[in-house]
Amino acid sequence: MEIVKIDSISQLREVIGLGKPEHPLITLIKYDDIVFEETKHLNKKFIINTYSISLKSVSGGKVKFGRSAYDFEDGVLVFKTPEQVAHFEPDEDCARFSGWSLHFHPDLIRKSELGKHIDKYSFFAYKQTEALHLSEREKGVLLNIMQTIKEEYALNIDKHSQKLIITNIELLLDYCARFYDRQFYTRSNMNKDIVIQFEGILREYINSDQLNDLGIPTVKYCADQLNMTPNYLGDLLKKETGQSAQEHIHHYIIEKAKNQLLASSEQVSQIAYSLGFESAPYFSKLFKRKTGYSPGEYRELNR
CATH class of the missing domain: 1.10.10.60 (Homeodomain-like)
Structure with missing residues (x-):
């Protein structure tokens, strides 16, 4: 199996057929914008050097993480740290995604307070089967923050940009921690x-x-x-x-x-x-x- 290492936001967007990023260290990807070509994307292993927060659903296929394949349901949030491995496997139909994924490079937060304590968000080390299941209201809350992040990085970059982007990423992660607490409670x-x-x-x-x-x-x-x-x-x-x-x-x-x-x-x-x-x-x-x-x-x- 071919191994593709992705070290930058630009390379990530290029691999999935999107244009140049509006910001070199962060991007919000809508899966509906991606056309997965079986011969181009399947049977490849991707090592992606970004943090990612993804709301995913899949129809007609599975995604394999490590040794196990998983179906994604609507409203399922999954988290990945840099250097995690993912690859797509052929199915009767080519996998079709919907949802979105926020990717940010470690360099974005390296010198920030978030960079110092990002390990406290322990859900980045959860398995796909331990994903966060969201209500419609919770999805709306996270989507609003995502849109704020996108609007900020799409502006002309100035001395305030990085701080505001990181502040909203941390806000997003704090809401995810709250929603995980709710999930633990409801599954008591x-x-x-x-x-x-x-x-x-x-x-x-x-x-x-x-x-x-x-x-x-x-x-x-x-x-x-x-x-x-x-x-x-x-x-x-x-x-x-x-x-x-x-x-x-x-x-x-x-x-x-x-x-x-x-x-x-x-x-x-x-x-x-x-x-x-x-x-x-x-x-x-x-x-x-x-x-x-x-x-x-x-x-x-x-x-």
């Missing part, structure tokens, strides 16, 4: 089931030989078992329980440690290594942070 019953599954995975892991053989379970391990991204699982748990995925893992490890401290006379270092810790001092520090006591103090107080 389903999310509770996921919390139960997550806790079951932790219990099974910690009570098996895996803890001693493989070390402390990671958030990624748990997320993989649930077919989720670590960011999505962490955000879901935070919304449902008030604790991060890592805090849940530490809780189960410390509970296991308490049992071992009181049920055996093993040295603290031996218990630490049996729990998957590479460092006994780190185990003691974590134990004290979670319980208020060192492992030795806890053992003495509960004998």
Whole structure:
């Protein structure tokens, strides 16, 4: 499969058959303006060096991200960071998109406050199956901001342009964060089931030989078992329980440690290594942070 690397907004627009950009670092693309030619666009892998926020629907085809193919429904918002890979696959009919996609180059925000904290918008690391489903009203809110961004970058660029564009991108992302909170809330019953599954995975892991053989379970391990991204699982748990995925893992490890401290006379270092810790001092520090006591103090107080 041919690999096409796209490093600029100009190159992106050229590849999809559009004209020169009005701004070198940002563009709003309407999918209805693009004619996908099967021989030109299919069976190619694209590595695109832009952030993107896309409202998509597809009829007559699928888009493949990584190893999985996905259908898009109306009102589904997906996010991508630079250097993510996407490619189109042949279907009975050539894929037809509708919707829009905002692309901005990392250089646009590199020296800004948004550039410093864009990682806080954790949904950029979500999978396509963890996309944001929007109501008509929510779509309208985002579209209005998109239009403001487009109008700003279409003007003659002056000393205010970059700040105003970035401010509106941040506003857009803040609304997306709000709408994701709404989605987590409305899916609360389903999310509770996921919390139960997550806790079951932790219990099974910690009570098996895996803890001693493989070390402390990671958030990624748990997320993989649930077919989720670590960011999505962490955000879901935070919304449902008030604790991060890592805090849940530490809780189960410390509970296991308490049992071992009181049920055996093993040295603290031996218990630490049996729990998957590479460092006994780190185990003691974590134990004290979670319980208020060192492992030795806890053992003495509960004998």
